[in-house]
Amino acid sequence: LYQQKSQNHINTGLEGALRRNRVQPPVLWQDQEWMLRWTLHKKMDRNPLNSAILVKILVKELERAEKGDYRHYIIPLLHTLMYTLIKAPCISDDLYERVYDFCKKLLTLPKPYCTIGLDYAFRLKTERVAPGVLYQRMIISEQSLKSHPYPYQERVFIFADPDMLSKAVCNSLVTEAKASQMYQNPRSCMCYVITRAVQAALGEDCDVESFQRILQVMPTDELEHCFRQVVAAVECTGSEMNADRARHAERLEKIYSMVLNSSAGGGLHGTPLPNPNISFHLWTDEDQLWKELVLFVRPLSQTCEQDCLSQELDNFEIQDIVSDCDCCEQTRFSVLSTDSGIERDLPAAGEELLPPGGTDVEHARLQRKGGIKKKACLLESMTLLQNSCNGPGAKQSGKLHRKSDSNVVPMLHLHRLYTARIVVLGDDRVLGRLAQAYYSLRKRETRRVFLTPRLNLQFYYVPVEHTTPGQMELCELAVYLGKADPWYESNINTLCHMIPKLATMPSSLSTHPRSDPFIIDVIAYYVRLGIQPVHFQVYAVKILFGNAAQEPAEDVFLTELSAKVQDCKAPKGIPLHPCLPLSLMCARTHIHHLSRCSLEKVSEKFSRAFSSLFQSAANKIRTRNIKIQSMEQRTFNLCLDKDFRRTYTNVVGVEVSPCLEPSYCLQKTRTMKFSLHESEDVGLAKYMPKSLLLPINTFAGIIQ
Known part of the structure; x- marks a missing residue:
């Protein structure tokens, strides 16, 4: 090599x-x-x-x-x-x-x-x-096979913006995704798991051909029973403290003998590793990512018609989701009521759970009915705290202190049984859209926790060159990731030019369905082994408009903010003196963020009156916060993440700062209610990351 x-x-x-x-x-x-x-x-x-x-x-x-x-x-x-x-x-x-x-x-x-x-x-x-345990867990989770010893489920969601990718590229990817899963079904996947576990344990003593033939004709109920036995045996060995490989082989040999009475040597035969369960989505709805995640964690019943899916989700509020959840059967106290009736609402024995640390006297207090209900915030706080402490930027200093007179509440160990691997295809603009969706999701989770305790989110990025030639400047973040991780550069960045070219070539998948779906194979390799994230700071922007009646807008961006003043002319009579005031006049402003130190690089292209002064001087500054105000009642246009669809007009001012984690803001607000003069983080906010970071998975992260 x-x-x-x-x-x-x-x-x-x-x-x-x-x-x-x-x-x-x-x-x-x-x-x-x-x-x-x-x-x-x-x-x-x-x-x-x-x-x-x-x-x-x-x-x-x-x-x-x-x-x-x-x-x-x-x-x-x-x-x-x-x-x-x-x-x-x-x-x-x-x-x-x-x-x-x-x-x-x-x-x-x-x-x-x-x-x-x-x-x-x-x-x-x-x-x-326990040979074969990694294969078994991968198949069970990726194919969503029902298994009590290993109940984890994964799904790969590919999101492509139809405005950025050509129709040929989208059709090509859809064809590959369907072809890769044409021969994947629960029955065949269960056969793969059983065969692989037995062969890994017994080696050449396993007659794979005869064993596979019997499994293929076995009734479904017997096959499921055999599958449950194999999974339980492998997981039992894998979870034992002092596991014995010989004892593991004995367990699998008993199962093997039950299926096949002979143990003739048959040599090694391959057990395929099917690609994960992949769904392809055209990103046409702003809330589409959140809706797909909700359906993944809480799928609709089989009797629900697919046509009513969009309408139901449009009316699907977070409180409606949580009200039907098994984990939220605790008493939910109202915070707002439209009626004046107050009644004592004591539940029957065993109907409702008492709040953690609560007493009968506390539970018998007055309650309102008919209003907007909200459950106790203990589970939300614990969930957000655990999620934040496990995430990037978590503050590890100090210990969690409790007052001496408060009830001791143990930290809940919340298992995330679902993993959603979000793969976005496109350029820097689709990443900006992903940052928007991620920020919106975090805000929803702050108002009412639903996905956080159940779902593990992983983000992946496959750059695809835009159909318009000479648009490589739109893939700057991909170039950055390629420099940080050479293996990402070799396996993923090379797809940038080739995916559009492959889309124009005749596909062999239509005539030979068993042909290797190359792009899907590479994406499967990426989502399986891309376990090291590179974190990018998400930036918040507050936009002020020239019309006083128009409310200020708030948005986020990931890579770039650019502003251009229309018909801006340099004022006359301004001396070119080195001692300039802090307010600098410019015709165009370009805020660019691709830095490890989470700082934005501001490049200002000044008007001709200042060009000679700043020709050799540093026209790039580094800052964490910036405020731009239009002078002389001039307005300008603002574009976020190079996306013309995210252009604001009639802008007179803009403020840019690192976007704060919504859960941190919530805890900070709650703390400030009780100590108005407290400037430092206290309570749960002390252990939460302050900034919102978007993690993009790579193979190695940033190699030093």
């Missing part, structure tokens, strides 16, 4: 292997070096006997990278190796030991090496004791 000679040798060998195994990479990528990863995994899918050889090669290359101080190759090789281990049907114990020891050595290196090494070391330790 480090010398051109060995690289050519690998490529030459791969070409023959691809021909023998019928792996056809897209024509546009045949000469690209980064195709090596995809072709290696496809080669292993066609012939599982190559998995052990491939693992040995990758482990050797990792050890060479460590000894030769080729640190920048470690993370790409490690990701490729882990993906191979998940796909491989059977790996020897000594190979697991070598990989595990290498991951432990990474703990002595700085981030992100130590972070990735620790995560993979933990996974390898579990996989070594």
Whole structure:
């Protein structure tokens, strides 16, 4: 991997292997070096006997990278190796030991090496004791199979803005997404899990062909029973403190014998790793992201007609969702009532739960009926606190103090059983729209917690070049991520130009449905192994208009704010003196944010009267807050995130500052009610991140 000679040798060998195994990479990528990863995994899918050889090669290359101080190759090789281990049907114990020891050595290196090494070391330790557990958990969660021992569910949502992508690109992606899931159904996925667990535990003693034939003709109820037994056995071994691999093999052998009475050696056969459950969405509604997440966490009943979905969600308020939730059966006290009737509302025994720490006397207090109800805020506060402390920018100083006379309330351990992987396709404009949707979602969750305790949100970004030539300046954030993470540059940024080109080529998926859906394969690899986020500061902007009757507008942006004064002329008689006042006159203002230190870079293009003065001077300033006010009653146009659809006209003033986390603002407001002169963060706000950060997942984060 480090010398051109060995690289050519690998490529030459791969070409023959691809021909023998019928792996056809897209024509546009045949000469690209980064195709090596995809072709290696496809080669292993066609012939599982190559998995052990491939693992040995990758482990050797990792050890060479460590000894030769080729640190920048470690993370790409490690990701490729882990993906191979998940796909491989059977790996020897000594190979697991070598990989595990290498991951432990990474703990002595700085981030992100130590972070990735620790995560993979933990996974390898579990996989070594219970072979196949990583594959099993991935299939169960991604395909939403019902399993009590492992109840987690995942879904990939691809959002594409139809105004940014051509119709051909959207149709091509939809075709690939459908083709990748054409042969995926719960029954086949259950067969994959059963076969893989038995084969990983028994190795070559498993007659895979006969075993698969029996599973395919097995009645559905018997197949589900066998699936539950296998999942329970693997999860039991994986969760044991002192798990024994031999005992795990005995458990799986009993299940294997129940299905197949003979144990004739059948050799290794491949068990496919199907792509995750992917849904493709054209982003046409501002609340579409939130609606899809609500349906994922709380799907509609099967009797509900699909046509009424949009109408129901339009009238779906947060309080309506929470009122039907199982976790919100506590008493909800009213804060507003339209009637004057007050009555004592004591529930029957066992009908309602007492508030945590509450007494019978407290529960028997007067209640209002017929008004807007709100439950006690304890669960909300605990949920927001846990969510914030686990997120970026959380404040870890100090301990959670309670007053001596207050009730001791234990911290609730809230499990997020759902994971939504949001993949956005487009350029910087779609990321600006994502920042808007994320901020709106956080505001909803602050008013009434619903998704936070259940849902884990992961964001991914696949840049796609705009159909108009010469628009690469719209993909600046993708360029930044590529420089921060070379493996992101190799696997994801290369799709920027190629996705539009592939859309214009005839697809083989229509004539050969079993062909490899290349783009979906790469996206699946990205969402599965892209576990290191890069956090971007979201900025809030307050816009003042020339019409005094028009209310100020509030918005957010992620990458850029630009303002242009129409027909602005330089005033006469202003001396070009170095001692300028703080108020500078300019015709165009450009606020650009792509910095690690969460500062915006302000570049001002001054009028001709000041051009000679600032030609060599620093026309870029760094600041966290900026206020722009129009002089002489002139108005200007304001554009956010390079998106012409987010253009404000008749603007006379704008204020820009880092966007605050809505949950932090809520706790801060509550605190200020009781201490009006308190300037520092106290209470729960002390442990919450102050700024709202948008995390974009990459393979390595920012490599130092």
